Amino acid sequence: MNDIQKSREEIDDYLQTIHAIVGFINFFIYDPDTKKKKDDVVVFQGRRFVPSLEKSINQKGEKVNYVTPDICILLPSKNGILGEVKKSFPRDQEKWFKTFKQMQSYDDDLTGWPSIDEKVNFHDIVLLLHQSRGAAVREFFENHKGKEICIERPFTIVEFNRSDEGKGYFFFRTALGRISEQTIDNILKYGKQVPMNIFITSYSTIKIYDDEPPLPYLMQLIWENVVSSKASESVRFEKLRRNQKIDVDIKIDNIIDVLYQCFSFRILYSKGKESVRQPKIPKREWIMNACQKFVDLKEAEWCEQGKTSIKFFFRQYKDVLSHFIELCADEDQEYMQPKLFKDQESQ
Amino acid sequence: MIVQKVENDQIASKFDFITPFINEYHNEKSLINGLDSLLSIHDINVKAIPFSCDKPPVEWFPIISGRSRKIKILKKYDGIQLFQMTCFFKEGKDHKEKSGLFFVYNHPEYKRTYVALTIEPSDFFRRAMLPFFFGHFPHIMMTFITHKRLKRLLENFQEENQFSKIIITRASPKCRISEEGKNEKIFPLQMWPKMQIEEAFNWVYQNNGWFQSLHFEAKKLSVVMEGSITREGIIQTNRKFSSVFKSFISPVCKLIYENIEFFDHRSRRESQNLSAKALTIDFDTDQFTEVSENKRFIQSLKQLNKASISVLHGNPYIHLSIVDYYDGSSFDLWVLNSNQVVIVPQMKSSIFSIKRLVNHIFDTYAEGDINDYKEVFT
Numbered sequence: 001m002n003d004i005q006k007s008r009e010e011i012d013d014y015l016q017t018i019h020a021i022v023g024f025i026n027f028f029i030y031d032p033d034t035k036k037k038k039d040d041v042v043v044f045q046g047r048r049f050v051p052s053l054e055k056s057i058n059q060k061g062e063k064v065n066y067v068t069p070d071i072c073i074l075l076p077s078k079n080g081i082l083g084e085v086k087k088s089f090p091r092d093q094e095k096w097f098k099t100f101k102q103m104q105s106y107d108d109d110l111t112g113w114p115s116i117d118e119k120v121n122f123h124d125i126v127l128l129l130h131q132s133r134g135a136a137v138r139e140f141f142e143n144h145k146g147k148e149i150c151i152e153r154p155f156t157i158v159e160f161n162r163s164d165e166g167k168g169y170f171f172f173r174t175a176l177g178r179i180s181e182q183t184i185d186n187i188l189k190y191g192k193q194v195p196m197n198i199f200i201t202s203y204s205t206i207k208i209y210d211d212e213p214p215l216p217y218l219m220q221l222i223w224e225n226v227v228s229s230k231a232s233e234s235v236r237f238e239k240l241r242r243n244q245k246i247d248v249d250i251k252i253d254n255i256i257d258v259l260y261q262c263f264s265f266r267i268l269y270s271k272g273k274e275s276v277r278q279p280k281i282p283k284r285e286w287i288m289n290a291c292q293k294f295v296d297l298k299e300a301e302w303c304e305q306g307k308t309s310i311k312f313f314f315r316q317y318k319d320v321l322s323h324f325i326e327l328c329a330d331e332d333q334e335y336m337q338p339k340l341f342k343d344q345e346s347q
Numbered sequence: 348m349i350v351q352k353v354e355n356d357q358i359a360s361k362f363d364f365i366t367p368f369i370n371e372y373h374n375e376k377s378l379i380n381g382l383d384s385l386l387s388i389h390d391i392n393v394k395a396i397p398f399s400c401d402k403p404p405v406e407w408f409p410i411i412s413g414r415s416r417k418i419k420i421l422k423k424y425d426g427i428q429l430f431q432m433t434c435f436f437k438e439g440k441d442h443k444e445k446s447g448l449f450f451v452y453n454h455p456e457y458k459r460t461y462v463a464l465t466i467e468p469s470d471f472f473r474r475a476m477l478p479f480f481f482g483h484f485p486h487i488m489m490t491f492i493t494h495k496r497l498k499r500l501l502e503n504f505q506e507e508n509q510f511s512k513i514i515i516t517r518a519s520p521k522c523r524i525s526e527e528g529k530n531e532k533i534f535p536l537q538m539w540p541k542m543q544i545e546e547a548f549n550w551v552y553q554n555n556g557w558f559q560s561l562h563f564e565a566k567k568l569s570v571v572m573e574g575s576i577t578r579e580g581i582i583q584t585n586r587k588f589s590s591v592f593k594s595f596i597s598p599v600c601k602l603i604y605e606n607i608e609f610f611d612h613r614s615r616r617e618s619q620n621l622s623a624k625a626l627t628i629d630f631d632t633d634q635f636t637e638v639s640e641n642k643r644f645i646q647s648l649k650q651l652n653k654a655s656i657s658v659l660h661g662n663p664y665i666h667l668s669i670v671d672y673y674d675g676s677s678f679d680l681w682v683l684n685s686n687q688v689v690i691v692p693q694m695k696s697s698i699f700s701i702k703r704l705v706n707h708i709f710d711t712y713a714e715g716d717i718n719d720y721k722e723v724f725t
Contacts, residue, residue, distance in 0.1 A: 015659065015666075168664040168683050196664065197683035201623045201722060203666075204679040204691035205615070220657060224670050224677055229695060232675025238485075240672070262621055262694055316672045318649075321657035 003329035010214040011321075016130075017087045018209055020160045021045065021071060022202045023170045023194050024083065024128055025268070027184050028073045040076040042114045045265035046210030047072045048277045049082075049110035066112070067105045068210060068279065071126070074114050079180065080123035082106045089133045096140055100149045103127055107151045112277050124154045124180050134159035134175040141176065154180050158188060168196035207263040210281050216324040218282070218290045223312075223320050226250060226258050231314035246314045249303060255287050256280060297327050364388055365466070369448060373427045375455055378464070383588040385466065393591075394472050395582045396463040396480050397599040399488045399607055399698075404428065404451045404461055407486075416479060426453045434475040447471035454597075457604030462596055477581075485673050485699030489579040490603045491706045493714045494557045497576070498548045501563065504594035505544070508587070510565040515540050515547040516573070522556035523711065533711060535559065557714070609717065610701040613692040625691040625720035628705065630713055633685040638662050644682065647711040651704070669704065676700035689720055 029041045048066040050056075058064050071083030084102060089095075106125050111118045129137055138157055141149060156177035163169045173191035196203070207221060231237055231246045240246060260266060264281045291310050294300035303309040317323040368381050382393050400407065405428050408418045415435050422429040433446040447467035454460040463480065465472060480487055492500070505513045521535050536556075540547055551558055560577040564570045565587075572586035580599035584591040615621045634640060641662055649656050653672040660666040665682035677693040678701075690704065705717060 012660065163663075195683070197681070197687075197689070198722060200681050200683065200689050200720065201625055201691060204625070204681075204693070205621070205623050220668070224655070224657075224668060225694060228670050228675050228677065232695070237675065238673055258694075262615065267621065316653070317655055319657050320655045320670065321659065321668065 004325055007214060007216055007325045007329060011217045011325075013087045014211075014213055014217060015203075015207075016162055017085050017211070018206055019162070019170060019196065019199070019203060020087070020128060021085055021209060021265075022199050022206060023160070024085075024126075024158065024172060025071065025073065026194065026199070027172070027187060027192075028075070028081065028181070038076075042074040043268055044072040044114065044278060045070060045268070046279055046281060047112060047114075048279060049106075049112035051105065052109045052111075055105065055108045064105070067102075067108075067110065069106055070210065071128070072113075074120065075181065078115060078121045080113055080120040081126060081179075081181075082110075082123055083126035083128055085128045086133075087130050089129070089137060093140060096137065097144075097148060099127070100141070100144070100151075103155070104149065104151055107153045107155075122153065122180075124156060125151060126179070127155075127157045129157065129159055131159040131161035131171070131173075138176045154178065162196075163193070170194045170196060202268070205263065205267045206265055208259060208282055209265060210279065210283075212283070212286045212289075215290060215293055216321065216328045218286060219293060219324040219328075220321045221259060221263065222255055222287070222290055222294075223317075223324070225262065226255050227312045227314055229258075231312075240316060242316055244315070248312045248314050249309055250312060251309045252284070252287055252291065252307070255291075256282060256284060259287075293328065297331060299327075369429070373422075373424050373429075373450070375426050375452060378427055378450060378452060379589055379592050382464065382466070386584070386586050386588050389466075390585075391466050392469070392583050392585050393588050394465050394467075394469075394476075395592075395596050396476070397490065397580050397582075397596055397603055398461055398463065398480060399459050399603050400461060401459075401486050403453075404430075408451075411483065416475070418479075421448070426455060427451070432475055432479065436474075445471055445475055447475060449476060454600045454604070457600050459607055460600045460604045462600065485697065485703070488603070488607075488699050488702060489581070490599055490606060491702070491709060492576070492578050492580055492599070492602070493709060494548065494552065495714070496602070497558060497561075497578070498544060500576070500595055500598060501544050503598075504590070505565065507594055508565065508571075508590050510567055510571065512566045513544055513563050514566065515542050515544065515561050515563050517562040517575075518547065518551075519559040519561070520551045520554070520556045521559050521710075522551075522554045524555070557710070606702060607698050610698040613701060614696045615692065615694045621694075623691050623693075625689050626701070627718050627720050628688040628690070628708060628715040629718055630686045630688075630715040634713060635665075635682055635685045641665050641682070644688075644712055648680070648708070650711055651707045671697075671700040671703065673703070674700055678704065680704075688715070691720075 025043050029038055029043055031038050046068050048068050050066055051064050056064055069082040070085045071081065073081040086099060103125055113120050134157065141157065154177060156179050157175040159173055159175045161171045163171065171191060171193050172188055174188045179185040179188060227248055227250065230248045230250055234246050236246055259282050260280050288307065291300065294310070294312065295302060300310050300312040303311050364385060368385055373381065385391065386393060405420065405423065408430060409420055412418045417433045419431045420428055421431050428451045430449055430451060431446060432449065433444055435442065435444045447465065449463050449465035452462040452464060454462065463476065465476060480489065501513055516539065518538050518540055519535060520538065521533050524532055524534050542550070558578065560575060562573070562575040564573045572584060574582065574584040574591060576582050576595060582591060582595050613624045615623055618624060644665065645658060645661055648667060655670040657668040659668060667680040669678045669680055671677065674697050676696045678696065679691040679693065681689040688708065690701070692701065
């Protein structure tokens with residue numbers, strides 16, 4: 001697989017993870033009887049929870065300020081669900097303990113739920129993973145539970161799979177454990193196919209979650225939704241030729257704000273439920289990385305040393321995503337080439 | 348009929364009816380009736396361009412005069428304005444100019460919808476007026492008439508006026524032709540089919556095409572009138588202007604108005620909580636049954652000029668990200684059903700840009716019906 005194909009697969013994995021989160025949340029927020037959204041279920045993505053005193057120091061003796069599960073659902077019964085999504089698992093099973101450590105950190109009397117006292121009566125813990133890894137991860141958990149892995153709260157592994165036959169749907173099924181919410185458990189026990197077409201507006205409005213997106217994809221999001229939009233305010237925009245450019249000055253805060261407001265899970269949060277516990281996604285460091293890449297690729301330059309704003313050289317590309325995938329791949333090749341020779345010299 | 352025409356020509360050559368018509372006061376009704384009367388006396392054509400404009404033409408047209416074109420308002424009545432357009436051009440070493448008059452009729456029923464009307468010769472219409480209206484896209488928007496709708500317009504015209512036949516005398520169809528292993532191409536044709544409506548439309552449908560324009564004659568015992576209509580809704584007639592207005596121009600204005608209303612306010616910026624207002628193109632048949640169809644669709648989308656088309660997913664479903672370089676509008680486009688395309692307008696999405704995208708899909712891929720996307724949850 002070449003760098004371009006690899007990059008495209010990473011982007012597809014990233015989007016698949018978002019689609020799986022949206023699909024899983026749907027089981028809790030939509031009422032199958034009325035076919036309407038339930039107003040009394042609150043969902044969040046990447047919310048910060050404060051651990052209890054007992055778990056506020058990790059095994060290395062370091063202070064843990066907060067944990068941030070991928071999925072947080074608060075039901076009207078004041079019961080909750082915390083979930084983590086993993087599209088891929090590393091080959092080396094030793095590294096899987098890291099994921100389960102994360103799951104163990106959610107097995108705690110956490111503070112930060114979107115309730116008045118920021119607590120719940122009890123909560124489930126769900127590991128949402130790709131079906132290709134479902135059996136192996138379940139076996140791994142069963143082999144190590146009660147020993148290296150201790151989770152006391154109800155723990156469930158739910159596997160998902162995007163159908164690559166026919167028109168798209170996601171399949172969800174419980175691979176291990178039971179979900180305490182009976183109706184959802186009944187649905188997931190035997191597996192459920194969810195057609196993708198019912199989530200088109202969510203998929204089109206949620207394009208980032210609290211994991212760093214592949215660089216070319218993040219660059220495309222910035223270019224199409226921030227840079228193009230700002231460039232279109234210029235009188236030259238409409239008549240711009242393909243070999244011409246428009247300089248566009250944009251503040252980093254502005255890029256973060258546009259992507260957060262328009263393309264993060266914020267869109268699913270109930271009005272007025274945004275809180276300080278909700279980290280602003282995308283993270284500043286991701287945007288700084290992407291902007292530095294724009295500068296390295298001569299698509300932009302920093303406006304000042306402090307790097308608080310950036311001047312983009314807007315041009316009309318026929319396929320923005322391919323443009324940045326190819327540029328990033330080319331740059332990686334250039335970076336690899338001297339390294340390769342260096343290795344050969346040292347042999 | 349011929350005798351009548353000769354008599355009319357003799358009257359017209361003795362009397363100038365055009366100058367008083369131009370100079371008299373007009374309202375919407377008198378303009379249509381006046382043009383109707385002129386056609387029955389003079390051997391001339393009325394050419395009509397129904398259009399929409401983001402600013403009222405009365406304010407905007409004189410401002411956008413450039414070095415090669417000047418537009419002056421000569422008369423301003425309620426709902427009607429008379430403009431003079433002068434074009435400057437070079438023919439060999441000679442600097443020349445061409446001048447002509449046209450009315451702009453503000454449609455009383457459909458807001459932001461206008462009709463430019465002229466009885467000037469075809470040369471002025473083709474060399475001055477049409478380039479002006481086409482050249483100011485996206486600020487001036489015409490419509491697109493689907494194959495089905497165009498047929499219905501002609502059939503209604505025949506029925507309403509009790510014509511025995513409508514014969515398609517000249518047509519410019521475009522056919523989508525795909526050669527094995529190659530991208531689909533669109534071939535323009537010229538034909539003189541002398542066919543009736545049903546036959547002509549069946550032919551073009553079977554050849555996977557559409558009529559870019561067609562000329563027709565309407566008959567009772569003999570030929571009553573000759574006219575033409577293009578896919579953009581530009582209409583010409585040499586007789587029966589009131590009937591043509593009722594059967595063609597007014598429905599085209601309605602279509603423009605409905606498109607504006609339907610495509611307007613779809614930007615996420617205009618929605619509470621920045622939610623999306625998606626729309627669908629629904630096809631009569633299952634288009635996307637084979638994977639190769641996805642490729643064909645993506646290829647046809649990639650032909651959209653002044654736009655970026657990024658493919659986020661191409662098989663088994665389609666997910667594209669589109670940016671329009673005319674005004675910065677952007678869209679997500681999805682194909683998740685075999686008979687439906689879903690367009691999700693993003694933060695900025697203009698009427699013109701949605702129309703351009705839908706029009707492009709109709710032209711280069713297939714025509715369908717435009718509807719609101721309905722979210723159905725399981």
